[in-house]
Amino acid sequence: MRLGDLSERRSWPWYLLAPSLLLIAAVVLYPTLWGMSLSFREMRLNRPDLGTGFVGAKHYWALINDPVFWLSLRNTAVWVVGNTIGEFLLGLATALLLDRNLPGSRLAAVLILLPWFLPNVVAGHMWALMLDPRLGVINDLLVRLGVLDAYHAWFADPDTALGAAMVVEIWHGFPFFALLLLAGLKAIPHELYESAECDGAGWVATLRHVILPQLKTIIVASVVLRVISLVNAPDILLILTGGGPGRATQVLSLYAFLKVSKEFNFGYGSALGMVLFVLLMGFAFLYVRQSNILKEEP
């Protein structure tokens, strides 16, 4: 059999890898390089008369002078930092609880993962229904509990829109941290807890000196992955607020996406994409280096 003979050659793995490498080159690498070059070109689908010529750093200059860009950058920072911290803390707390073999924790572990698997569109609408200014159940509950005097329009008030959207995103994203951190907790050897107990370490000390150091690699990796998707994906905000009211929830990825899908300004959208890319590269590089995880690898 010819294929069987082929599998004995040294080049065999490359035959197996070739289709995936080609596909990734076609749908990721090539588009990304093209996107980078587009950020230095004019391209507006609704203005073919402008052509697609090279315009140098025009879009980048426009960015620097675009107040919406700076506002979006600020909102992106709030959005990403707030969500990452919120999701991490809730995820860590959940993982610690799940690790204690409480009644029903098997079932709880499965149910807690549900939000993470739900589509953004449905997740967004579930919360939009619950937070509705006229008929939302959360307003109803808060008024009954005496927290609010009257129903509040969470997504129409610039002061609460971003915060309310963050609650939705945290609901959607924290199971990711819970899942990975729980796996990490289960891998910590029992002797470490026992020796901590012998040393008279309390709960906080055990967390600080035993648990967190043991989880370090997982924490760094999961934070990097989560930050990447939070920076890149505007879905939840697109569904909940579309960037409004005004520009209170406008983040960079959403701004870029609206430039592309509403104004068909591909050049400017690509320049915004480049900024996202550079920010992420910088973040990943600094964060991974700062946390030293690569040095500890054998």
Place this chain on the structure above:
Amino acid sequence: MSRRSRPARVLATIALWSVVAFCVLPILWTFLISIKPEEEITTATLTYLPQHPNFDSYVAIWTRSNFPILISNSLVTTTLTVLICASIGSLAAYAVSRTRFAGRRQIMMLYLGVRMFPAVMIVIPLFITLRQIGLLDSRFGLALSYTSFLLPVFIWMMKGFFDAIPSELEEAARIDGASRLTAMRRVILPLVLGGLAATSVFVAIGAWNDYLFALMLTTSTGSRTWPVGLQLMVGEFQLPWGTLAAGGMISIAPVVALFALAQRTLVRGLTAGAVKG
């Protein structure tokens, strides 16, 4: 740990189930809305449980909109995505896991690194390319685009499942004279089927749920998937709440079912890389 006092344990149990409630109640509430008649939803005095539950909203979205077409488009796109990832991705994952060659680590880093490329930047050239080759607004074109973020994930997860198979099994087959190809087909493939199913479920959910790529790359009912269609209905027709909730419940039903079926293996696959570091 287990040597704690009873009150602490009770508190911890309450805390844990509060988190579960936070996760599940929005889904439950949406379900309740979907079985309430419209006048019970838009009433000034909110009743939590439906007084006269019925399935009118489900009938409404299924018969009075193009929802069935949207769902079938999503089904086709999702199936195509899974087929592409499962065939191409399994070969790659096998190669990286079971054979030794220079550049293995770099390839895995490449598959990890491509996650960093902003979707917004990828989707523009994809839009132009797909339009040029006539695959814009097609379910196959959309499925191809989905591999940009799902194939790397698939390969990483599958590699974990391949890694878990002891190498002695393959070696034994090789000593018996089987070629590497035969050993792969007869020995490794049957052992990795569970992992393949779970990884496929993960990819299927990813393709089924996607909103952003579908929004950009589909323009008509011929290929439009349900997230885009549902979102359009909300914008255009001021969709009644009950109908929107019913649409949401229908579209998450397959996700919840697949997740329930595959969750154990799925969790193992998702966390395998994490524990090894």
